[in-house]
Amino acid sequence: MSGSLLQLEQVEVSFRSGKSWKQVTYDVSFDIAPGETVALVGESGSGKSVTAMSILDLLPAGTRRSGRILFAGEDLVAADESRLRQIRGSDVAVIFQEPMTALNPVYTIGDHLLEAIRSHADVPKEVARTRAVELLRQVHMPDPETKIDHYPHQLSGGQRQRAMIAMAMSCEPKLLIADEPTTALDVTVQAEILDLIVELQRRTGMAVLIITHDMGVVADVADRVVVMREGRVVESQPVRSLFNTPEADYTRELLEAVPRLGSHADVAAPPPPGEPVLSLQDVAIEYAGAWRKAGFRAAEGIDLDIAPGEIIGLVGESGSGKSTIGRAAMGLLPVAAGRLTVGGRDVSAGGRTDLHHIRRHVSMVFQDPASSLNPRRTIGQSITDPLLWTQGVRSRAERRRRAAELLDMVRLPGAWVDRYPHELSGGQRQRIGIARALATKPALMVADEPTSALDVSVQASVLELFTQLQQELGFSSLFISHDLSVVESLASRVVVLRQGHIVEQGPTLEVLRSPREDYTRALIAAAPVPDPDVQAERRARRAELVG
């Protein structure tokens, strides 16, 4: 192991809780060779971020590290704060998940870069600025001379992440720690950022430690993979053998839980046509502007029909208008033009009785179960409130009985009616969200990214539950997602959106296997596949196209 750049030996991290210490990672050991990319993989709570942040002691106050962290032969556990400060940003650089919160909003990109450059090299401002522009060019920031004077909020998410990477590269680090660097980004942007990291690595020979929960990203960039679970390293293998012959049961489960695009031969067949449950004809949706200002048209010219018992997948990147359409179907946003029909009734006007009609027939599952449940109400109350509100079920005993029934339907113990949302896990909370959406026995369920806040293994079980319930109860669904493979596993038809317009729609197989539009093709090509060979091939193809 003498050739390794970074070596962790039995690293354990504990957080202080009150007077005692709570240990969060146990006996974590792995190493990174110069120029190598190691992926640290795990679900939430696995200790992957804590481990990565412990390397430079970027953990919150009240944290204790033990074991040995050798960086180029020097023990970073024993190093004092001033030495760590020297290493941070010079030998080891870090980029974070959400560049908007990692960049200080009152300083320009140039200020950030100059600060980073001049903190490690004593150079005049002008020289540093030239260097900053050069760095931005290296990270392929479009128009770097102008962008250097922009504030973080003026850049797109991908550009912000490029700026963060430029800062990290400013002192030519030997190791780059990337904590979920693409999680907050759209797939097409994610692919570009990953390409950039790989390119910089080839040019500078730095090592990369990438923390991610996404097996597709792992397959794309990693040389070796360290899988963590509940604070322990479960296994550590080169990437190909990990995907082909995983040793630990947990890794196998994790890989199986990842939905794979193109692996579903038996896509749900479209149900027999009937009178559509939901129908949009040339619908436009606007967000009201400030006083005397024009509103923002988030969707336009939307034509869409959902037959009884059908699941339609609505896919698109952020800003495509997919959630907007879902919210309009729920009556949460008014229709600016066109016709919105629910269960044969034109509700475009959005009057009181129209809304009442919508709420009796349509329900919704929200993206983040942690924020879509009222923290001050028990889950029993939360899931049966819709009954009180739309059907006037006043009897408490009756609602309690229904709550237990609904919990049973989503495979949770009926005795949990009196628990509060914070007592449940993310997956359990989303089951509650589904139970609430079932309470009124809706004809249509709008599901807005119901699994994107969940870990993959949890996502798999929630999707399975959703499919079972749909088959049992026969409701239609407008399933909104950015994840093509999730949509493929559920929907019989797919609608692809871009910037408020429908790009393409049709049967799932047709759209996802033989897309007609370039944009759909780009979307499919950008989605990382959890298979290192496929990813390597794709990367080679992309490189050919570029160079």
Place this chain on the structure above:
Amino acid sequence: MLPERLRAAMTPLRWVAFGYVVAVLVVVVAAPVFAPHDPLQQDVSLRLLPPGTEGYLLGTDELGRDILSRLMYGARVELLIALGATLLAMVLGTLVGLAGGYFGGLVEVLTMRVGVDVLLAFPPIILALLAVTLRGPGAGTLIIAMGVLFAPTFARITYGQTISVKRLEYVEAATAFGAPTTTRMFQVVLPNVSAPIIVQFSLTIANAVLLESGLSYLGLGVVPPTPSWGSMVAQGQRYLATEPHALLVPGAVIVLTILAFGLLGDALRQWLDPKSRSAR
């Protein structure tokens, strides 16, 4: 066993404050039992006795009335007014802030801008003077005047919390599942904005005690001879040079009471604020 957060919030000093407030409340309820004398009983032969005199633990005032008994009865008036005014302020302010924050637009302009901001532009004492001039002095006037005076603070807090809470997904979820507007406001938003309101409640009581004392000191509070802490200070002031206890004793009680409520407010804030968990 207290919950951990509450235990962390209760420092020894705050426990003392808690004990003091409980003692004051007990005295308020049972003043006739504890008070050694009739607070209105005058005996000029016993005027201005120093504290520690047999039978008059805290001494007597310039009319020979027992200061301890007057303090006890004064606490009744004091807390009745402070609590009444604070409750009124809380109800008024919360309703106004909730409506302004929830509906926005014209309602916001009418409630927060026209109502609250205009009210805040006047000095409190001037407004209280106005109320007393219009209605005449007395406990009822004070409760209403101070209630209106303190309402803007509650309104601002509620307003700020409401606009951040109403954007949360569970409020949208309630809308999506057909909850009527009143339900959304009072059952969904209100419980989630209540913590800072409760904290403000205890801090406002402290302010109310102070303002009530101030107004009574100026002769705008309760009508003599009903004992009140502020008017006791005012009367004692004349004998400051020779018999300072007539001023110092009620003054000390006012300070202690305000301090105690303030400390309890801090404790409440720390206990109810979920972010305080990481702070130590």
